[in-house]
Structures are given as structure tokens and as C-alpha cells.
Amino acid sequence: MFASETLNVFLSPPSSKSAKNDSNSSTISPQKPEIDPEFDFERKFHPNSDIFDAILLVEGRKVYVGKQYLGTYSPFLNDLLEVIPEFEIPDVKFHDFIEFLHFLYPTDAEMTSSNVERLLNLAHRFEVEILKSKCEKFLISLDSMDTAWKLILAETFSLSRLQNHVLQNLTTEKDVQKVSKSAYYRQMTDTTKTSLLNRVLEIMEKKEDSDEDDDDEEEVSMPDESDDVIYVE
Numbered sequence: 001m002f003a004s005e006t007l008n009v010f011l012s013p014p015s016s017k018s019a020k021n022d023s024n025s026s027t028i029s030p031q032k033p034e035i036d037p038e039f040d041f042e043r044k045f046h047p048n049s050d051i052f053d054a055i056l057l058v059e060g061r062k063v064y065v066g067k068q069y070l071g072t073y074s075p076f077l078n079d080l081l082e083v084i085p086e087f088e089i090p091d092v093k094f095h096d097f098i099e100f101l102h103f104l105y106p107t108d109a110e111m112t113s114s115n116v117e118r119l120l121n122l123a124h125r126f127e128v129e130i131l132k133s134k135c136e137k138f139l140i141s142l143d144s145m146d147t148a149w150k151l152i153l154a155e156t157f158s159l160s161r162l163q164n165h166v167l168q169n170l171t172t173e174k175d176v177q178k179v180s181k182s183a184y185y186r187q188m189t190d191t192t193k194t195s196l197l198n199r200v201l202e203i204m205e206k207k208e209d210s211d212e213d214d215d216d217e218e219e220v221s222m223p224d225e226s227d228d229v230i231y232v233e
Contacts, residue, residue, distance in 0.1 A: 054081045057088040058097045065101070074102050076127040096122065103131050112139050113145065117153070126156045132157065140165045148182035155192050167199050176200050 041161065052065040057223055067085070070076030080087055089097065100122040102109035116138050123131040136159045139150060147166055150221065154163035169174050185193075 001207055050082070054087065055086040056097075058092055059094040061094050063097065063101070070104065073130060074126045074128045076125075089130055092122070093132060100126075100131075103134075106126065111135070116142070120153065120157055133158075135164050146182055146184060148179050148184035148188065151179070151192050151195075152184055152187055155189060163195070170196075170199055171203065173200060176203070 052066060054065050054070070056063045056065060067078075069083045071081065096118050099109070099115060100119060103111070103119060112133065116135050119131060120135040120139075122128075125134060136157075139145065139153065139159070139162050142150075147170075150162060150166050153159065154166065172177065176199055179196060188196075202216045
């Protein structure tokens with residue numbers, strides 16, 4: 001739990017003196033930002049610092065961020081903070097937003113099956129394409145997630161690579177039938193259902209072509225009956 005109402009994200013570590021005074025601060029390499037839940041922004045840094053030039057209010061709690069840094073990744077936040085240096089972000093949980101920031105700043109945050117959907121939702125909302133792409137790659141590699149749910153996420157967040165990956169991995173009619181029996185199938189849009197139908201047709205067509213090739217091979221391998229004719233004088 002975060003013990004303070006303010007939180008600061010910064011790109012350089014605190015001085016050794018301040019680190020000694022704050023027993024709760026963790027040791028982080030100089031190249032990585034630190035997120036310190038006990039940090040009092042107004043006490044330790046001037047609000048007009050070039051690094052901390054924007055404030056985001058999340059669930060009534062202040063999050064100090066670098067406008068230029070965030071703007072590099074998020075056109076949405078860049079346009080917003082250009083006009084309003086202090087802005088309230090509605091409909092986002094505080095801890096979810098802090099987790100989201102961990103993936104924008106060079107921290108050791110790890111993507112998992114438990115947080116990937118939260119991150120994907122925020123990356124989509126705030127137009128952070130680099131994080132959205134990372135989420136898509138993770139979902140492609142995630143075998144434990146229901147196939148039907150992957151297709152729903154792919155359409156919801158316009159993840160074409162994920163959708164193509166899922167569909168191409170349905171190699172039999174039985175595979176597609178399994179998706180149609182999923183509890184998530186009813187949540188699919190007609191567009192996704194049509195994609196599944198088209199995939200079934202592709203599978204059937206390939207199967208027919210394969211059967212025809214097998215028949216052709218059998219015809220070629222059949223012996224010529226004339227070779228077996230015996231002439232008797």
C-alpha cells in the first residue's frame with residue numbers, strides 16, 4: 001500500500017544524503033527512475049522543476065510526472081498537459097495507473113497474465129503504442145489464455161497481429177468448433193464470428209485440395225492393366 005497522498009516519478013536517483021534520511025527508499029541503479037511512495041514533492045523539490053512539470057490527479061492523489069517524458073510516449077497526455085499542467089484522470093484506479101507508469105519509465109516492471117489486460121486497456125486509452133505493442137507480443141506468447149478471449153481482445157484493441165496469430169493456429173474444424181463452444185463466444189462481435197467462419201472455409205478448402213492431391217497420386221501409382229495381358233497363340 002502507498003502510505004502517502006503524493007507520489008513522484010523521477011529520472012535520477014536521490015542524493016546519498018537524502019537516501020540516508022529516508023529509510024524506506026530502495027536502492028536503484030542510476031539509470032533507472034525510482035518510485036518512492038513516501039516522497040513528499042513539495043518538501044524535497046521545487047514544483048517548477050524541469051523534471052517534474054506536471055501533476056496528474058488519480059483518485060484524488062497527486063502523481064508528479066515529467067511532461068516531456070510522458071509526451072514522448074503518449075500523444076494524448078502530451079496534448080493534454082500542454083494546455084493543463086495539472087489534470088485529473090477519471091475512471092482509473094491509482095495503483096493501476098502507477099503500474100502503468102512503471103512500464104513507461106525504465107524500471108524492472110514485469111508483464112504477467114494478471115496485469116497484461118490492465119496495461120493494454122490503459123495503453124489503448126492513453127495512446128501509448130509502444131506499450132500496446134508489448135502487450136500484443138505478450139498475448140501472442142501466452143498459451144494459457146482462452147482462445148476466444150484473445151480474439152475479443154484483438155478486436156477490442158485493434159490488435160491485428162494477435163488476431164492473425166490466433167486464427168492461423170486454428171488448423172482443424174475441431175479447433176474452430178472448440179472456440180465456438182467457449183463461454184466467451186457470445187461476447188464476440190459479428191465481425192469476429194465472421195472471421196472464424198472464413199477460417200473454417202479456408203480449412204475445408206485446404207482439406208479438399210489435399211484429398212484431391214491424394215487421389216491424383218493414387219491414379220498415377222496404379223499399374224497399367226495392359227501390362228498384365230498374356231497373349232496365347
